[in-house]
Amino acid sequence: MVVTKRSTTVAEQILETLEERGFRSTAPRRALAAAIAEQDHHFTAEGLRSHLPSSLGRATVYRTLKILVEADVICRVLLEDGDLHYQLSNQGHHHHLLCVHCGSSQDLMGCDIEDVLLSTSARHGFELSGHWLEVYGRCSACAAVGRAAD
Amino acid sequence: MVVTKRSTTVAEQILETLEERGFRSTAPRRALAAAIAEQDHHFTAEGLRSHLPSSLGRATVYRTLKILVEADVICRVLLEDGDLHYQLSNQGHHHHLLCVHCGSSQDLMGCDIEDVLLSTSARHGFELSGHWLEVYGRCSACAAVGRAAD
DNA sequence: ATGCCATTAGATACAAGGTATCAATAGACA
């Protein structure tokens, strides 16, 4: 998430973004925001729930995740096995380099993919409107460990 | 699906691929293969089921789709809304140009995407192992209709 | 500080899509 807010913590920035969108700041949302802020990696709805008091209803978690995705505060991440995860989003269109080993994720912005897609689509007479891309592999740290183990 | 079999029909080719993998040719699988062969576009498990006698168990459909994906006879297609569909696969790695208007799908093979991904990943110290890409837009036919309507 | 009222929460039921289990069946091959 790009820091463009007055607030200091990530959790506060999440809440602030919601308020800008006309959503109220409520106790459950504050708890959710705090829980999301302390996630190191991409997370699932149910995984997040396990970091929250069970008094916080399941529907509330799913509802809030949904509005956070719509507000571009978090984004969906599709894992190789088809599992849907979430993570804090860099605003705007971007892709993820997902480490299949440690679960970390780097964002890929302003890469050349879009250009290649545009020209490739054009060759097929295809009018591009969107795309979904996830990249899997090993981050530099895990790749280094892997080479050392060889 | 690339035609590399003696068999004439697509359905027969599907069965043959399964037999090569050590799977038996059974009545349910023959019915499934025939139903898949006559799908024009990508389809869902449940959609396929509606083309089959209800005596064919639900678990059998899901089980068979799973082994067909593993055998690379069909491939998964992720729609823009997150729905998981299937379609006959061109063997090997490829991507889909999915028309959001008519639901048709063109395969994209041997494009430059992989090269761009490789060099982009390398710049991030990322060791690429795989990726998932779906491209959404309008096929040439639907794009032409759209322009005419403007 | 208080009251009002729309928004939100939690409970619950439901739905889609898929998997585990298991007894019964049916291919394949001798």
Place this chain on the structure above:
DNA sequence: TGTCTATTGATACCTTGTATCTAATGGCAT
């Protein structure tokens, strides 16, 4: 034809998510 294993269908179950509804609560005007 018989045997034996793979496969089937039924069933129950699970996960992930949504719809509905009443109670609670946040934000704002007063």
